[in-house]
Amino acid sequence: MKRIYAREQYCINCRLCECFCKTAHSVSKDIIKAHKTEKPEPVSRLFVEGDNMLSFAVNCRHCDKPACVEACITGAMVKDPETGIVINNSERCVGCLSCVLACPYGAVKAGNIAYKCDLCRGEEMPACVKNCPNRALIYIEGGSER
């Protein structure tokens, strides 16, 4: 499956990926409203780690054997057998955060419920990748390290 991979050598810690992820996961889909007024506040599904010396974005690996799915007590967290996308169904999540404790990449975000990357639900290009100015995020089969 196509996954999002980060290339730390091109990341400048600008965090635009976080801004556009938050907007893509807002109700308004408006970058100003998403950041300033929308309630409940939308949640960016990825993290930028590091500083201006070394930084990179971390988001869900959509693992082949996702630990988050196996840990989920409600059945909210599922891996789509066709697309491979791991999605947390927010209506069924009770916020126990077992998935946050299980994810070996620390890629599930803890809030009142769990939040995670859904690859923009099958959009041709996820918002973080589309809006990265340096192609420090890429969306491809296989991965940059393989």
Added chain:
Amino acid sequence: MKYVIIGNGAAGISAAGAIRKHDKKGSITVISDEPYAAYGRPLISYFIKGTVTQDKMPYKSPSFYEDYRIKTVFGQSAEKIESGSVVLNSGQRVEFDKLLIATGSLPFIPPISGLSGNPNVFTFLKLDDAIALKKAVKRDSRVVIVGGGLIGLKAAEGLHAICDNITVVELADRVLAAVIDKQGGDIVSDHLEKNGIKCITGNSVEAFNNNEAILKNGEAVGCDILVVAVGVRPNVRLAESAGISINKGIVTNENMQTSNPDIYAAGDCVESFDITDGSKRILALWPNAVRQGIIAGSHMAGGAEPAEKGTMPLNSVGFFSLNVMTCGITDPRDNSYETIIKTEGQKYKKFVIKDDVLRGFVLVDSPHRAGLYTALVRDKKPLSSLSGDITEEMGLINFSKDEIKKKIGGGEIQ
């Protein structure tokens, strides 16, 4: 090939899915004494609270059994296993070529006088328990919960939404004693007290007379309804009838095969290997049951799911919005372990280290990126190979540059 699974919980249903993945033709039958599609068992406290309704409890999609062509025998109990068949309480026999025992746990009932046959005494493990309890408990009922473990405290939180008088009585010196240290347990009980649940530790209920629960120290607590939640025991009765090897639970090899090569076992009824302390014990935990179910199902159907190399205690649970996470060894027995504690208000982080390896941790109100710590424990990662102070904050940034590249670049996908 005829596959039969006894038990429709996390292990049973995960095994059924794994079998179908590897064998498109064989017949799969799931037997359960509960009359429901598989449901998230820990959701029963949310059901009591009313935040999850019964129709939202199924763990799989409504068409799961049909999609996977799984025959269901629900509402009937398996009585014994003999000569290639499971005998049901109706007398009917269900033949198998490969059998999975995923019978889970039974509540442990301590010797409290006044329990036997008493309609005001409940356990809290199954949906039917929760339905009966919800019906019985009124706003002004006086409920005493015996046992301050995960089940008892979740029962208390759920019942608090429908009842004003709830007391938890725990024998140990703290709540959640099986999974957390004293300091962490006290934060949890303080939080419960603030939210209106009375917690009594270092005491136990000796008798119940439908008006009072009499404690070990002679104190009497007003009580109309008693919930027994002191712990669970592996349900191995059927395994005994099959003559397979049983120790603390059903004994299996790494592929979840029992001493009878045609019989597999998975989940709470199985003796697991705890990689954090090297002990063999029962680890009645949801993710453990799912993983063992997948391994069992795969191998029953000739698949090659990597073997079970051991598991570890892992809990994440919320009480009135306070998240509590525990992993591995949280309360070391001897001083060969180093512990590092960080606290700030209700936030509490404890790391247990031995021989340069993180062996366990407690995170109260500090869930951010907790899975990275879990991975350190599971992988026995030498802490000296990490940069920065991981007890303050943990990120992939603490790994070496090569490891970071692998994790974010796709060189490693779990």
